[in-house]
Amino acid sequence: MSLRASLTEYAASLALYDTHQHTQLEPQPPGGPGMWGLLTGPYVYASFHLAGAPLDAFATQPETVAEEWAVFAPYVPAVETCCYFRHTWEGAQMALGIEAPELTGEVYAEVDALLRAAQAQPGWGKRLLQETAGVERALLDSFWEPTYLDENTDLFDPVLRINGFVMCSWEGSVDHNDNSYWRYLDLLGVEVTDFPSFLGLYDAMLDRHCRAGAKAIKLAMAYDRRIEFLPVDRATAERIWLAGPQAATPEQQTVLQDYLCYYAVGEATRRGLPVQIHTGILEGLRNYQPTHVSPTLLVPLITAYPQARFDLFHAGFPYARELTVMALEFPHVWADICWVPLVSEAAAVQILEEWIDILPGNKILWGSDCVNPVITLGATIFGRRTVVEAVARRAEAGKFSEKQARRLVEGILRENAKELFYR
Ligand SMILES: [Zn+2]
Helix, strand or coil: CHHHHHHHHHHHHHHEEEEEEEECCCCCCCCCHHHHHCCCCHHHHHHHHHHHCCCCCCCCCCCCCCHHHHHHHHHHHHCCCCHHHHHHHHHHHHHHCCCEEEEEEEEHHHHHHHHHHHHCCCCHHHHHHHHHHHHHEEEEEEECCCCCCCCCCCCEEEEEEEHHHHCCCCCCCCCCCEEHHHHHHHHHHCCCCEEEEEHHHHHHHHHHHHHHCEEEECCCHHCCCCCCCCCCHHHHHHHHHHHHCCCHHHHHHHHHHHHHHHHHHHHHHHCCCEEEEEECCCCCCCCHHHHCHHHHHHHHHHHHHCCCCCCEEEEHCHHHHHHHHHHHHHEEEEEEEECCCHCHHHHHHHHHHHHHCCCCCCHCCCCCCCHHHHHHHHHHHHHHHHHHHHHHHHHHHHCHHHHHHHHHHHHHHHHHHHHHCCC
């Protein structure tokens, strides 16, 4: 057996530790169940728009399956070769045992019927993750609701998303997901009367998550603002907060957010929780400055907390070498390839090859980063494949032995996340 085949077999045998999921086991609106839900969900819908589908093409689900197909059909030849489509399609193929190589109108109707029947079975999504995808544990970032705690504790561990605190200094403000910690005063038994009690709102949320077994906090502020956070003294932050939202200039609001971000990271670190940070491209079609999400902007925050452990996401794509340098300079930074294989397998392989050369093998992480369990399955196929490809290329070039190659594969897909989050 070739080295590549042997590594492929080995990767398939590994129970995955996934650093980053948003998986909702039951199909959720707006996509809902069936093929319409798959193809209008993250990330593939963006490819259809890029290929020419109008921005309102998916606003209303058509009445019949044939009409659904008519919405997608003109663009399928353009999108079916890109990774956003392929991981979705490969996930569906494996989940449902579909042999058809291509998506046609006839296949669409057939897959839709199979998918709806499967989704109607209680526990199907969970079995898909545990048995078909081979996921042992996954860190769940519930962007739709920061207080959400999934009951499937034998699979998911909660991650606390902090945007609803950092971006919501005052009551009435919301983050990019329309969330705010201010909505949970009753749930958390907190009354905010001054600045310390506002900070206490975060403490209460964090403690609730810790009691539920949280494994990390998540900073997704790249979706809200530039990710450079500078140190601010407490008195300055308190003065801005006390003056209120009407008095604060945009610059002062940013200063206050910076303080809250440091506070959130400091309190999580004090409780032993690693800090996951979104860097690089944003999901979907958004109006943003790519330079505002590059990993090196995090240097002030990361150097301020040498005792913290930072998991930097998405390889900072397209600024992968910036992230590499962060992981090379700072012992408390881990490099996470999550999502990148779904953007581009080719890019992920190239980045991983460089990381394998540059970083110690125990600092490289992988995560799937999908919402629908069928697509998460696709992400695990792409994850295993890209990791094996990158490791096999280096091993076949004679850089290390098969035994060392296996240790890398096991580390990236499982052991490194286990060590970072579960030790
Ligand atoms: Zn994500």
